[in-house]
Amino acid sequence: MASLSLFELNEHLRRVVALNFPEPLWVRCELAQVSPWRGHHFLTLIEKDPESEEIIAHSEGVFWEGDYLRAFQRVGRLLEELLQEGMEVQLKVQPVFHERHGLQLKVLDVDPSYTLGQWELRRRHILEQLQKEGLLELNRQRPLPVVLQRIAVVSSAQAAGWQDFRRHLEENEFGYRFQLRFFQVAMQGALVREEVSDALNKIAAQAADFDAVVLIRGGGARLDLAAFDDLDL
Numbered sequence: 001m002a003s004l005s006l007f008e009l010n011e012h013l014r015r016v017v018a019l020n021f022p023e024p025l026w027v028r029c030e031l032a033q034v035s036p037w038r039g040h041h042f043l044t045l046i047e048k049d050p051e052s053e054e055i056i057a058h059s060e061g062v063f064w065e066g067d068y069l070r071a072f073q074r075v076g077r078l079l080e081e082l083l084q085e086g087m088e089v090q091l092k093v094q095p096v097f098h099e100r101h102g103l104q105l106k107v108l109d110v111d112p113s114y115t116l117g118q119w120e121l122r123r124r125h126i127l128e129q130l131q132k133e134g135l136l137e138l139n140r141q142r143p144l145p146v147v148l149q150r151i152a153v154v155s156s157a158q159a160a161g162w163q164d165f166r167r168h169l170e171e172n173e174f175g176y177r178f179q180l181r182f183f184q185v186a187m188q189g190a191l192v193r194e195e196v197s198d199a200l201n202k203i204a205a206q207a208a209d210f211d212a213v214v215l216i217r218g219g220g221a222r223l224d225l226a227a228f229d230d231l232d233l
Contacts (some may be wrong), residue, residue, distance in 0.1 A: 039065035
């Protein structure tokens with residue numbers, strides 16, 4: 001029975017990939033994992049079924065330092081915001097098959113307009129759903145005391161906005177005294193949804209103790225706020 005060694009098989013696969021993908025191409029995917037290392041960025045790329053959220057495709061990619069710097073010169077600091085876990089991105093890649101390491105997608109560039117467009121579409125969908133469920137105006141319908149003095153603050157201790165907020169309350173010209181209870185959360189990155197939701201649930205469990213909830217986040221680029229565009233949150 002004729003057979004091939006593993007190396008011979010993989011060598012054949014390398015040639016097949018090189019023959020069928022002679023030029024780079026654009027690929028849409030989600031970043032499941034981003035691991036910077038000495039200027040390089042190793043990426044885990046996935047695609048999920050839109051209905052079940054089950055992962056239906058997976059591949060490994062690498063953004064070598066030289067290619068990353070060229071993209072950075074074109075895109076600027078927006079590139080750092082795009083390369084975050086959970087982001088939907090469109091990457092220019094060159095498929096490469098190596099006899100030892102298998103298939104890898106060499107990332108050459110990123111299309112910021114795709115991610116910004118997907119973000120805006122998701123945001124509109126969430127607003128439409130909230131409108132349909134009658135939740136957009138719900139907060140405005142709640143009765144409020146004349147002075148909001150018992151305040152639950154959801155923020156990061158490092159946020160400049162939190163420091164400014166506290167200072168303005170302490171120095172208010174009317175001499176009102178405020179009771180602040182601080183709930184520490186991540187305000188950027190993959191932990192936003194979990195930590196902010198957990199804080200809001202804790203506040204809801206003792207709602208009678210508070211007049212209002214204040215969510216504070218400092219400035220930043222548009223994509224820094226993407227984690228808050230979450231229907232459950």
